[in-house]
Amino acid sequence: MAGFAGRLARCWYSGFLRSPLQVPALGLHVGGPAMQTSQKDFNNAVSQLKLLKEDPGNEVKLKLYALYKQATEGPCNVPKPGMLDFINKTKWDAWNALGSLSKEAARQNYVDLVSKLSASSESPSPEAPAADKKQPESDSLVVTSGDGITTIRLNRPTKKNALTTQMYHDIIAALQAASKDESPITVLTGSGDYFCSGNDLTNFTSLPAGGPEEMARSSAVLLRDFVNCFIDFPKPLVAVVNGPAVGISVTILGLFDVVYATDRATFHTPFSHLGQSPEGCSSYTFPKIMGSSKAAEMLLFGKKLTAQEACAQGLVTEVFPDSTFQKEVWARLKAYSKLPPNAMRISKQIIRDREKEKLHAVNAEESNVLRERWLSDECMNAIASFLSRKSKL
Numbered sequence: 001m002a003g004f005a006g007r008l009a010r011c012w013y014s015g016f017l018r019s020p021l022q023v024p025a026l027g028l029h030v031g032g033p034a035m036q037t038s039q040k041d042f043n044n045a046v047s048q049l050k051l052l053k054e055d056p057g058n059e060v061k062l063k064l065y066a067l068y069k070q071a072t073e074g075p076c077n078v079p080k081p082g083m084l085d086f087i088n089k090t091k092w093d094a095w096n097a098l099g100s101l102s103k104e105a106a107r108q109n110y111v112d113l114v115s116k117l118s119a120s121s122e123s124p125s126p127e128a129p130a131a132d133k134k135q136p137e138s139d140s141l142v143v144t145s146g147d148g149i150t151t152i153r154l155n156r157p158t159k160k161n162a163l164t165t166q167m168y169h170d171i172i173a174a175l176q177a178a179s180k181d182e183s184p185i186t187v188l189t190g191s192g193d194y195f196c197s198g199n200d201l202t203n204f205t206s207l208p209a210g211g212p213e214e215m216a217r218s219s220a221v222l223l224r225d226f227v228n229c230f231i232d233f234p235k236p237l238v239a240v241v242n243g244p245a246v247g248i249s250v251t252i253l254g255l256f257d258v259v260y261a262t263d264r265a266t267f268h269t270p271f272s273h274l275g276q277s278p279e280g281c282s283s284y285t286f287p288k289i290m291g292s293s294k295a296a297e298m299l300l301f302g303k304k305l306t307a308q309e310a311c312a313q314g315l316v317t318e319v320f321p322d323s324t325f326q327k328e329v330w331a332r333l334k335a336y337s338k339l340p341p342n343a344m345r346i347s348k349q350i351i352r353d354r355e356k357e358k359l360h361a362v363n364a365e366e367s368n369v370l371r372e373r374w375l376s377d378e379c380m381n382a383i384a385s386f387l388s389r390k391s392k393l
């Protein structure tokens, strides 16, 4: 296998992909009038590919080859090479795998792929950790990019991915970097059996020099900044809810574009139990999404929803069986990430922009109310109770 891969790699510069790189642009067939990508864009992409500084790897080269053939000749129409003709058989397989994809769609995919490669030609491999971004301060958050998706993973499974103060800061930084990176889609997910158990209740135990008031003030500022990043995030933002979700990890879901959940997930906002009040703009988004009485049951009484219930109420987009959750969701997201990124951004903008001002105002108000709540006896007693392990929610 290693020998075969090496042979493929050597063929890159010695003509393996001669046709997509070197076929004269003028010889190409021009498609119908309703093309999204013009022939000129396609020809430019063919030229641009020659300027790449780095070898994009065999997998990408095969993809480019197949798309080029599909874009210029249509579905695979030549006999399958013999078993021992490894290289031509691999190329044929890649082309044939595109099935009946139209020439226009192939051309669009080709242009998108070349533009992504050009944009990242100064960056490391798209499969690598997102080293073009500032990496989080601790291992509790892991940011990776690959297949057109930047994934922000909560990685504190022994604490059910509870959010420490440092993690809020790291998530803000990760979202800011992801908003500018080349991945069309950004995902938030968790490691282990939980999506997230919400705010780490020990965040409130290390008092700053200014005492509880200072702690409440700085937490309210951090909360507001954190939620603002979700309100303002400019690209498709997807939650891959891999298990139960509690508190702020539930409320922010109303600010995501799509929420996929395993059937093991539950959704729980025990604010009253904790002497607290809603955040993440949920006092506005939840009544809009599920109606005011269903929202009240969650936000006032802490009713825990199953994934199916959350889906029926519009908080979750789709529920998947746990056994196939990861496979199905990532396959779907990879396919979505190949859609034209600018079109997705613009569509999101149209959907979300008129709400932004309202959401910022709601966020500011919720953060202010919580600042008071955190100083209340109800809240302090509830946190003390959790920490002394006398009661669990």
Ligand SMILES: CCCCCC/C=C/C(=O)SCCNC(=O)CCNC(=O)[C@H](O)C(C)(C)COP(=O)(O)OP(=O)(O)OC[C@H]1O[C@@H](n2cnc3c(N)ncnc32)[C@H](O)[C@@H]1OP(=O)(O)O
Pocket (backbone or CB within 6 Å): 158, 159, 160, 162, 163, 165, 168, 197, 198, 199, 200, 201, 202, 203, 219, 220, 222, 223, 246, 247, 248, 249, 270, 271, 274, 276, 279, 386, 392, 393
């Ligand atoms: C800048 C500040 C912004 C604040 C925004 C306001 C946010 C509000 C909220 O998010 S409110 C919700 C807060 N979360 C909770 O109240 C959940 C508390 N946790 C639990 O109820 C349970 O731990 C559980 C139901 C999530 C899981 O129960 P179980 O399966 O029995 O596991 P354990 O309880 O043994 O948990 C394992 C381990 O994790 C620790 N842990 C879990 N969640 C939290 C948490 N939120 N904060 C701190 N620690 C948490 C738990 O203590 C265990 O630790 P241990 O093994 O005992 O050291």
